[in-house]
Amino acid sequence: MNNFVYDIQTKVYFGKDQLGNLAPELKKYGKKVLLTYGGGSIKKNGLYQRILDELNKGDFEVFELSGIDPNPRVSSVNQGAQICKKENIDVLLAVGGGSVIDCTKYIGAAAYYDGDAWDIMLKKVDVKKALPLFTVLTLSATGTEMNAAGVISNPETNDKIGLIFPPLRPKVSFLDPTLTYSVSKYQTACGSADILNHIFEVYFNMDDDLYMLDTVMEGLMKTVIKYAPIAYHDGNNYEARANLMWASSWAINGFVAAGKTHEWTCHPIEHELSAYYDITHGLGLAILAPKWLEYSLSDKTVSKYKQFGVNVFNIDESLDDMEIAKLAIEKTKKFLYEDLHLDSTLSDINIDDEKFEIMAKKACNNDKINGFVTLYPKDVVNILNMCK
């Protein structure tokens, strides 16, 4: 069992109508605010105006960066950083889902760096400080609203890189489940697959870890499996949206991963799919994860699948271990492909095997993935072939 440091400082306002706290919190950090958002849906649904109304209550000078894309580009990071430098921005306010927030995290870091922001993703420079970040979340998925991680894409090189730097963790996040009412069925499904996978990546390991954290992860998985289909069918269900929203933060804010050292597996493979084909991250994970679980199942690992099957899906524990494991994978597939209606194969989304080799090598960083089970490029190709 490894030692760990627990240090999650994000303050969260959870629930309806909490934006009245925005201006008082924000002014602790300064007056010049850079407001960032995506394609403008927040203008249509009125959130943009609500935010501006709140900011007008304080003595803020507001600058804007809009048009941040899904799978956010390093070009947006550079653009935002330029505004921060030119206007001496004090604090960042990201309004959107994971892409907007991730992009804004690196804007806050790049504001203190004079070169190309991609240097940060290539680890040529460390991130020792970043501008303070506030978030108003509109999609339950990546958990970025409470963690220190972020993923940035570079379309020129087909790279998509995710890194963790402690200064990137948001200071204050507003989690209002009603802001996710308008999330489409498809994005609700993809977001839920993403949440579930964040837990899979940590839960599925053979380390000697804290049982307590396993029980928390099992609870989070049960929560996603129970409420994602409800939110899918009834987008305005507050209970479902609230449970998904808080579960998404806790799946990946660092709490359940405390003391864990093994690498993640599906995420680096999926990042290659997204980088080459610009697919939705959660969908890529939904296709990959069950095959990864099938590929990793062995006499050595079966005990973890049994624990998962019994505690998350209530499978009868008197059954044979291997039978429980296979049933648990089937139930996972049922959840993803039947309950959430997600595509189950790469051919469903028109991806063939042309780039399997190159993606596998990149996912393994030209070496291997030291995950739940160690995977070499040939293993990754095998898994991708299973996904065809």
Add this chain to the structure above:
Amino acid sequence: MNNFVYDIQTKVYFGKDQLGNLAPELKKYGKKVLLTYGGGSIKKNGLYQRILDELNKGDFEVFELSGIDPNPRVSSVNQGAQICKKENIDVLLAVGGGSVIDCTKYIGAAAYYDGDAWDIMLKKVDVKKALPLFTVLTLSATGTEMNAAGVISNPETNDKIGLIFPPLRPKVSFLDPTLTYSVSKYQTACGSADILNHIFEVYFNMDDDLYMLDTVMEGLMKTVIKYAPIAYHDGNNYEARANLMWASSWAINGFVAAGKTHEWTCHPIEHELSAYYDITHGLGLAILAPKWLEYSLSDKTVSKYKQFGVNVFNIDESLDDMEIAKLAIEKTKKFLYEDLHLDSTLSDINIDDEKFEIMAKKACNNDKINGFVTLYPKDVVNILNMCK
């Protein structure tokens, strides 16, 4: 479902040999340190010297307050506050269990108040600031190492009062499971009963709350029920001590109670027992809780007991709801009285019914307890009679 603010800022160093981080963290807060501890067991087991060795690595001026009792007295709070004022203490370092830490929390508050510290407990004055507090925990029980609460006794008035003030939350806590190896079987049992009860007080309610938090609480309860007997029999079992230690913090740091508004029930009743008879808090709770659960069981509340029985004790959910509820209470009793060998009645610890009426009135604050089910003084007397 209520809105809530999540704001848990305590940084935790968890694991063995983390004290090397003490001096670097401490010096962020100042040079003059008040070291507080209890009856001196930390001198016998070497912890005191290890702490001093670490403090000697920095340029600290160390003052001491020792002799803080279990069920800590307001006199100790006043004594500590006097030292803080006289010596201009910058930061507090509490080494011990819940009593030492609780006492030190109020020392930090009283350092900014010129009157008797008991005025704080009587809410005559608010706590708007407190000296920064570090803790080194030696007993898994109260969860005070990560929360903003503390309980202080006044033997002159037979009062024992627990209050919550945000400035009291520790800045940094060191949680080293090996420091609890020397905790006796009896104190291990009482501490575990305390942890379980903290979860009971939040879990047992009929509000429309976040399912996700229920699943986390069920996981924490399973953790305590699994590992307390192991720690009881094998005090040096790292896995058991580690799971109990982290579960104790999360049972009551505010996370699982987010959005809940109902009052606690067993704790105010037990505080009367402790105030009048100076018994160990966890033992009092262990005697009270099963009877409280029996007393509160009805057709209106049975669904919560069913959820508890099925998810925590794996009771067959096809059984009749009321049968599941009763089985769950029996399993709780088995855990407390057979697995942990705790006394099960007040007569076992020589408490008769002489003060039942007065204790019931005080527990209800001369009114009622708006808990899981509303209790009036006559109900509290009934529960106490069931405990005879």
